[in-house]
Amino acid sequence: MSAIAACLENIRECIHAAAIRSGHDAAAVELLAVSKTHPIESIQQAIDAGQLVFGENRVQEILIKQPQLPSHVRWHLIGPLQSNKVRKVLPLVEMIHAVDSFDIAKDINRIGGELGLRPRVLIEINLGTESSKHGFNPTTIREQWAPLCALDKLNIQGVMCIPPFDPLPEKTRPYFVMLRELRDELEKRGGAPLPQLSMGMSHDYEVAIEEGATIVRVGSAIFGSRAAKA
């Protein structure tokens, strides 16, 4: 068994255990393998171990990697998206995690319409104002929720966050709770279901699952550390 296969097996067990102990459906939690900066060979090892959904934070990297891997592999864009890349990336990815402004939402809506797509997206929420410059804060998302919901080609599936880093996963729990509660509030207001909560990374995904995460974005715990900051 490859090291990557062993890591994946261990993480799947931890996901299962975290879901069970918190009364969540383990089958409803998607493990998104964050493969950014890692080579094709590593991704292929993960595929061989049964992993079929991968997250990248750059459009350019998806464009390079996707043609080299089996076509049944599914991709999520987890990083910020620039307007000039929307047309290229929409046909390639199953979900865009980090819709971080009304302007990019409008672009995705318009180009999605032109391409005959209904892009599945998550709205990025910035809960820890000092650490991340991306995303709607809880005030702006409440103000802009109705206009976002009016973008009829946008298939808003839920919300995501990247909380301020703390080495102690328990310290991040309040952010996961905040995101879940905000999701519940937006769901009530918008009327449409928001089933997806994308939260939790290598060091805190178990806590995120306990708080209801449906997609955990795990990179270094699967592939090892990244050489350069990505």
Ligand SMILES: *Cc1c(COP(=O)(O)O)cnc(C)c1O
């Ligand atoms: C890189 C990245 C991850 C994965 O981080 P790890 O700590 O390596 O698990 C998750 N989410 C986003 C948005 C990322 O950019």
